[in-house]
Every structure is written in structure tokens, then in C-alpha cells.
Amino acid sequence: MRSRSAVLAALAATAALVLAGCGGVGGGGAQGGGLAGATEGAGENDTNPLPRDQVQDGGDLRWVLDAIPDNFNRNQLDGTLGENKEVMDAVIPRAFVAQADGTVAVNEDYFTSIELTSQDPQVVTYTINPEATWDDGTPITWVDMQAQWQALNGTNEAFLVAGTSGYDAITSVERGVDDKQAVATFGTTFAEWKSIFVDGIYPASTNTDPATFNEGWINAMPLTAGPFRLETVDTTAQTITLVRNDNWWGEPAKLDRIIYRVVERDALADALANNEIDFYEIGSSVDLFQRAQGIAGVEIRQAAPPQYNHITFNGGPGAILADPALRRAVAQGIDRQIVATALVGQIVPDAGPYGSYLYPEGSENYVDHSAPVAFDPAAATAALDGLGWTSPGAGQVRTKDGQPLNLRFVTTAGNPISDQISQLVASQLTAIGVGVEFVPAASADLFDQYVTPGDFDMVGFVWGGTPFPVQSTQNIYGTTGDQNYGSIGTPEIDALYAEAFQELDDARRAELGNEIDELIWQQMPQLPLYSATGAYAVRSTLANFGARGNADFEYVDSGFTAG
The missing domain is CATH 3.10.105.10 (Dipeptide-binding Protein; Domain 3)
Structure with missing residues (x-):
């Protein structure tokens, strides 16, 4: 199903699609001109990739949001704002990460392996990274995954879930060889099983109590486990501040902080030019594209998104x-x-x-x-006539x-x-x-x-x-x-x-x-x-960040160069 980006919509599946207002996405390209076609960038991204040792330690990344998420629990009905993912991927475990070519890979910060170990019955075995812990020091274990399955499988309506797809096909989540292994057994075959546990794995304390599940993550993040952790949510200033997490067991984040800030779309170019933000999505806006071309120290990065x-x-x-x-006749009348x-x-x-x-x-x-509904006003007119919709005259x-x-x-x-x-x-x-x-x-x-x-x-x-x-x-x-x-x-x-x-x-x-x-x-x-063409106006000194295409954002290695 699909989530939302600039407008509201409910999820009914675990791996959501992005839903947005018509201005939410669009194109861009090389600074100083138009771009190649959208398909040329498919399977790629444009992020100024650099090795970690060429990225400075420290600094703040000022990240634009359309709105503060209603609920930081992405598995809850009100947590489906598309931009919620941009925040929560920095602080919450997930089983897989999306790659530029449209595939997914095991998120090795949290799992050493995730394997389909049986097809009949279908069994998936999740082996959790031995070092993975919640920020209070509690190990991340099979119990967290069992609790999430129980909350999201649709059997308890007190949990107002974003979706049950995949979870409702599982009959059990059990302890494997030790507490760091979860074994999920399916009652019916679920082909796209890699879509499960990708919208964030939350602590068992969230998923065992409906009140905490539904309301405990509103303007708060009770317990997280990522390269960043929450410092503040300021609903007055419309900002969310994440700071580098000293309890993180993986490669430390290069950035000191990520500061998410709500900025109106018509103010984006001025905010970037005034050094108030570090990037913005251009979308379908020719104005934002042209404005970005004239901002010193900014380049346009582009990669085709889905x-x-x-x-x-x-x-x-x-x-x-x-x-x-x-409906087909109407479609044929649209060029x-x-x-x-x-x-x-x-x-x-x-x-x-x-x-x-x-x-x-x-x-x-x-x-x-789409060939059967290709633009053909003559065919559309004939179809409407045949359906009994009579015309009193041209233009009427x-x-x-x-x-x-x-x-x-x-x-x-x-x-x-x-x-x-x-x-x-x-x-x-x-x-x-x-x-x-x-x-x-x-x-x-x-x-x-x-x-x-x-x-x-x-x-x-x-x-x-x-x-x-x-x-x-x-x-x-x-x-x-x-x-x-x-x-x-x-x-x-x-x-x-x-x-x-x-x-x-x-x-x-x-x-x-x-x-x-x-x-x-x-x-x-x-x-x-x-x-959409996936164009972003990005500060040129920002590395490992920008137009991600099909891939997820990179939080650990993103940062700034000396310029």
C-alpha cells in the first residue's frame, strides 16, 4: 500500500507506498540545465559518494519536513506520514534497507542474517546482531519481534495498526537457538516476506500495551536504537532534533545532529539561500529548479524515484x-x-x-x-457517443x-x-x-x-x-x-x-x-x-546525501566536506 508525504492517508500494509500532494515530487538534474529522462537515472542515485575518511566529523544537517509526524510509531494508523520514515530510520531498527537498484539488503547493523529456511511451511529465520541493544542497555531479542507480530497481526483491535499485511500470515514467532534469533513460521505462503519488519521494529514495551502503541509515541520516542537518538520535539518551533547516539554499536554517525524543520514550500529557496537549511526537494516546481540554479554553493542532484x-x-x-x-473514454481524452x-x-x-x-x-x-487508453480524442468522442452521452454542440x-x-x-x-x-x-x-x-x-x-x-x-x-x-x-x-x-x-x-x-x-x-x-x-x-524525477537542491559540501532514487537515505556516512 502507500503512505503519505504531504497529505494524509492511512496505511493498510507494512511496507507503505508514498502518498503526496501533486507538488510533492518531481525532477531536476545537472546544475545549469535540464536533466536526462527519468528512466536514465533509474537504478542509480546521486549523492556525492565519498569514503568516510573524506567526510568531516561533526556538523548539523538541517533537513526540511512538510509537517511534524502525528505519531512516531510508524506501525500505528496515525504514523503513516511518508516523512516519518525520514526521521525514524535514524533511530529505529529495520530488517532490510532499500538499494539504488530497487532491491533490498539485510540491515547488518541489526541482523547478521535473515533467511528463508523453509518453503513448506514457510519459515524465515532472523539472526539478530549480538551487539544490538536498545538505548537503555536492554538487548534487542526475539521477544521484540514476537511482540510486534502480535500487535500487528490484526487479532487485537485495540492496537490501531497501520496495516497487517504479512504479519497476518504468520502463525508464530519463536525463540531460535538463543535470544538473538527469531523464527517466524507462516500459516500461508507470503511471497514478499522481506516487506515484514521494514517499517521499524519497536521495543516489546510498545507492542504489548495498546495505549503505549497508540499514544506513547506522540511527540516522543520512549526507547530507540539507532545511530541517532531524540533530543527534542518542539511543536512550537516545528522542529525535531536528533543527536549522535553514544550508545550506538556500529560505525558512529559523522554528523553531530540532524535538525528537522517544517518549511513552507514557497519559502524553500530563500531558506536554502539564507543558509537556514541544507537541501530541499525540487519536485515538479520549475521555480524551485530555477531558483536552485542561482544559489551559490548549491548543486542539483537527481535520481529517478519510484x-x-x-x-x-x-x-x-x-x-x-x-x-x-x-472511465477509459475520459482517459483517452487526456493528453x-x-x-x-x-x-x-x-x-x-x-x-x-x-x-x-x-x-x-x-x-x-x-x-x-497504457496503449489502450493512449490520447485519442476522436476515439474518446466515438466511445462517449456509443455510451449514450450525447453532445449538444462543440464545447458543450x-x-x-x-x-x-x-x-x-x-x-x-x-x-x-x-x-x-x-x-x-x-x-x-x-x-x-x-x-x-x-x-x-x-x-x-x-x-x-x-x-x-x-x-x-x-x-x-x-x-x-x-x-x-x-x-x-x-x-x-x-x-x-x-x-x-x-x-x-x-x-x-x-x-x-x-x-x-x-x-x-x-x-x-x-x-x-x-x-x-x-x-x-x-x-x-x-x-x-x-x-517523478527525484531532483534535489543540495549544498555542494554535503556528501553521501541527496537524490537517493530507490535507495534509503544514508544516516551514518552522510556529512560535510571541507568545501
Whole structure:
């Protein structure tokens, strides 16, 4: 499933995808000009990599956030802010870390090995690093992992969990050869088992008490274990300060502190120019891209991330877009190339439409299945005619049985990227006789008041992927998914997901994933627009940090050079 980045949404799976307002992601590139296409940077990152001995000891990294996380427990329903990961990965254990090529690797700071030790029944054995301890000196043991499974498997509704996926397939977590080994046995095969325990492993004290699980991590971090530890959360100043953890057993962090600070998007360039922050994400903003080019001591770093802008359609019972044929006709009336060029063409000259729901561009499994809904206003017009939506004349709204074909397009108020996309789409739809009514929503209200209740016909935001495409998308495209906001799906799609969940062979699972993708395109629950390009404006003296692409951020080796 997917988490949020600049707006709110609930998780229903352990490895979340990133959800954001339409301005949340975008492109960038070499200082002084446009960038190569998004796919060229796929499988890479751009972080000014340097050996540790060339990075200075000390210094503060000033890190921008859109908001202070509501709850620092990432496994709790309110802890799903995408940026929460950026904070908690510095202080909490996790089983795997994402790599630039889209794969994952065992997080050796916390585990010496994680292995699939049996396929029938499925058994995964986690061997914990002997040195791994919580900051109070208590060893991290199998008990912590057992408690987390018990909290997240869905059997106790007092735990308001972000998601149960994977954990609900486990029947037991037991002690292995010693306290430093956990053995997880599955009752049903769970193919993407590496997605479990990646959103943070919290101490048993958090996961045995529902009150602590739900509320104990609000503006607090009771017990952590990472290269950094919490110093303060200042909700007035809107800052979070982490300091180097002297109890850390691994390579010590190069930085003294990481100071997270909430900065409004329109103030980012000034904040960087005034030496108040050390980087910002450019997103789809040409203005932020151009401003970054003129800031002394700043360079633009770019690596394609697994994120894309899209439009979600509402196909629920009684919705005007309940018919998939009508959704496909509407999609054919939208020129995605024009949208991509207008939004990020100055940043990524060859940006084009995104073509997969499951796999990111540049992935070896990416296949563009969007041809049946390619921009074709003549075909869209013919389809609308055939569906009984008659046109009274050029530029006028079609009707059927007295109902006008007017679509409520919920947009993020005050977001120039959202405004530009919605205006372009509306003008294109007008040309085929589809009316559009804009409904501006405050970013804080977008999901609670509109998306989650299904109070929209169209709405745009950003989806972002994980290394676990089957597990992380079933909650969106399955008929019972909590994040199937448009209520669109079929039993055939559900059946293929069920089969893919059971398929341990990676190649066969990817085949099933692409079969799922083809069926989703037929149903048209969403229209992907353009890929994010992952551009960041970064202080040039910052090493091992920047445009991470598919990879996780590096906390231990990041730091500053002499300049």
C-alpha cells in the first residue's frame, strides 16, 4: 500500500507506498540545465559518494519536513506520514534497507542474517546482531519481534495498526537457538516476506500495551536504537532534533545532529539561500529548479524515484464514472504527454507518460500497458457517443438521460502544481464534451473529507512505490483494499493478487504482476500522468546525501566536506 508525504492517508500494509500532494515530487538534474529522462537515472542515485575518511566529523544537517509526524510509531494508523520514515530510520531498527537498484539488503547493523529456511511451511529465520541493544542497555531479542507480530497481526483491535499485511500470515514467532534469533513460521505462503519488519521494529514495551502503541509515541520516542537518538520535539518551533547516539554499536554517525524543520514550500529557496537549511526537494516546481540554479554553493542532484503523479477516478456505486468504459473514454481524452511536458518539461526535456501501476520506470519488470487508453480524442468522442452521452454542440457538456457529464475534480487548494494539472486536464476534457467542476480542498482536509469518503469524481496526488510491488499495491487495486479510494476492482484482479502472494519464485511473481497490471489498465481506476524525477537542491559540501532514487537515505556516512 502507500503512505503519505504531504497529505494524509492511512496505511493498510507494512511496507507503505508514498502518498503526496501533486507538488510533492518531481525532477531536476545537472546544475545549469535540464536533466536526462527519468528512466536514465533509474537504478542509480546521486549523492556525492565519498569514503568516510573524506567526510568531516561533526556538523548539523538541517533537513526540511512538510509537517511534524502525528505519531512516531510508524506501525500505528496515525504514523503513516511518508516523512516519518525520514526521521525514524535514524533511530529505529529495520530488517532490510532499500538499494539504488530497487532491491533490498539485510540491515547488518541489526541482523547478521535473515533467511528463508523453509518453503513448506514457510519459515524465515532472523539472526539478530549480538551487539544490538536498545538505548537503555536492554538487548534487542526475539521477544521484540514476537511482540510486534502480535500487535500487528490484526487479532487485537485495540492496537490501531497501520496495516497487517504479512504479519497476518504468520502463525508464530519463536525463540531460535538463543535470544538473538527469531523464527517466524507462516500459516500461508507470503511471497514478499522481506516487506515484514521494514517499517521499524519497536521495543516489546510498545507492542504489548495498546495505549503505549497508540499514544506513547506522540511527540516522543520512549526507547530507540539507532545511530541517532531524540533530543527534542518542539511543536512550537516545528522542529525535531536528533543527536549522535553514544550508545550506538556500529560505525558512529559523522554528523553531530540532524535538525528537522517544517518549511513552507514557497519559502524553500530563500531558506536554502539564507543558509537556514541544507537541501530541499525540487519536485515538479520549475521555480524551485530555477531558483536552485542561482544559489551559490548549491548543486542539483537527481535520481529517478519510484513515484508518479496520477488522477484517481471514483467508480463506486452511484458514481457518474462507475462504468469502466466511460472511465477509459475520459482517459483517452487526456493528453498525458502535454501534461508531462508542461509540468516537468523544463526540468526533464523528454519526460513522458507513466505506463505501469506496479513497477517503476527503469525496473527490469516495467512494461507499459497504457496503449489502450493512449490520447485519442476522436476515439474518446466515438466511445462517449456509443455510451449514450450525447453532445449538444462543440464545447458543450454531454448529457445522458438528462444528466450532464460533469465531473467533480477535487484539487489541493493553494498548490500551483495541482492547479496546473487540473486546468490542463479540464481544458482537454472540455474538448470532448466532458465538464469539470473544481472543488478546492485544504491539504489537511483532502483525504479526511474527500478522498477517503469517496466524495470526488477525480482527484490527483502522488503514488510512490516500494521494492515489494505485489504486497504494496494490493491494498489499492484489490476490491477490499483500504486505499482503493475509487472502489474499483474485479474478482479476476483479486484472484491474481492471491496467486502472486503465494508465488515465491521472483520471475513468476513478476509475470503475475504484469498480468495484474494489464487488468488494472482495463478497469482504469487511475490515470498515471508522469514520473517523478527525484531532483534535489543540495549544498555542494554535503556528501553521501541527496537524490537517493530507490535507495534509503544514508544516516551514518552522510556529512560535510571541507568545501
